[in-house]
Amino acid sequence: MTTTMNAIITTAYGATNVLKYKVAEKPVHGVNEILIKIHATSVTNAHTAMRTGYPLIGRLFMGLLKPKNRISGTDFAGEIVAVGSNVKKFSVGEKVFGSTDIEGGTYAEYVKVSQNGVILTIPENLTYSQATAIIDGATTAFPFLVDHAQIKKGNKILINGASGSIGTAAVQLAKYFGAEVTGVCSTKNVDLVKAMGADYVIDYTKNDFTKAGKKYDIVFDTVGKSCFKDSKKALRDNGIYMSPVLGLRMTFDMISTLRSKGKKAIFAATGLLKEEEKIKNFRVLRDLLSKGKLVSVIDRTYQLPQVAEAHRYVEKGHKKGNVVIKVTEEEND
Ligand SMILES: NC(=O)c1ccc[n+]([C@@H]2O[C@H](COP(=O)([O-])OP(=O)(O)OC[C@H]3O[C@@H](n4cnc5c(N)ncnc54)[C@H](OP(=O)(O)O)[C@@H]3O)[C@@H](O)[C@H]2O)c1
Secondary structure, three states: OEEEEEEEEOOOOOHHHHHHHEEOOOOOOOOEEEOOOOEEEOHHHHHHHHHOOHHHHHHHHHHHOOOOOOOOOEEEEEEEEOOOOOOOOOOOOEEEEOOOHHHHHOEEEEEEEOOOOEEEEEOOOOHHHHHHHHHHHHEEEEHHHHHOOOOOOEEEEEEEEEOOOOHHHHHHHHOOOOEEEEHHHHHHHHHHHHOOOEEEEOOOOOOHHHHOOOOOEEEEEEOOOOOHHHHHHEEEEEEEEEEEEOHHHHHHHHHHHHOOOEEEEEEOOOOHHHHHHHHHHHHHHHHHHOOOOOOOOEEEEEEEHHHHHHHHHHHOOOOOEEEEEOOOOOOOO
């Protein structure tokens, strides 16, 4: 059996030229681990941040001067090719999808994952590409909506950046939880956001939601393009403003509203959730996917040697949903 594989190797922080397509050592799985032949992986905004090493705070987890993990990528969909002697939860041949988070390793032909990690079998109605594509947006949107906003039937929620990875998942999940959803996007994405289930769509190139006079229980700015100060006008008395994007302004707003009984600003990092929480959430999401209540949105697909090109596209900030890297050429991909 061959001991090498093709992968994207990164040995320094920097521009997309640090992503090099090379031959690497194939991972060797331990007794509690699973070896997966990856069929599809994704390129997300988190990966472009991991590549550049900015914001600097991320280097506390990723390596101070250079990336700790030579192979980046966090999401995978593939087939189990070997299991460790203690693995009881999975078996060879099963199709699985999941996330390795800051451990990375998915820009490659193979990855090893703990049997207790964020990994589940792929619902039969999904291809490998669809399975990997949904992970980033759905696993990020879910804890924001459920844990932080405690979203419930009848809530009015506005989702800014509704056409992106987190946005397309957030619109579908908020609808599933029974909220009245307003999506904010540009003209070319109005149909997509409606197709995700939004009740109302605001085209940000024509109207500013903070000045439209409508009030929401939750404003979820998935792309961090608005601010709490302006969005307060669109919030009900004890409404919540949330964003997965942390800047100085958001940090200040979050600290200053921490004890507020009125409007609050909330940032959270999904990657910092406890492993048990991540798996619990992932199970719920898998169930929704299997029932067709949540679907993947794929903008572009690249091949493994083209990861740098995919990064350049993602960095532009205009993708619709998600960007997939096909690692193999199989019918089900
Ligand atoms: N905290 C966490 O745990 C966490 C986890 C994952 C990601 N993130 C962060 O979350 C952010 C969003 O990620 P993402 O992958 O969902 O974004 P994305 O997919 O790259 O978002 C792109 C979408 O946003 C739209 N957009 C651009 N400017 C806009 C504006 N001014 N108003 C409304 N929509 C606009 C674009 O459409 P148009 O170009 O047509 O306008 C495009 O469809 C990133 O900064 C990422 O790093 C945080």
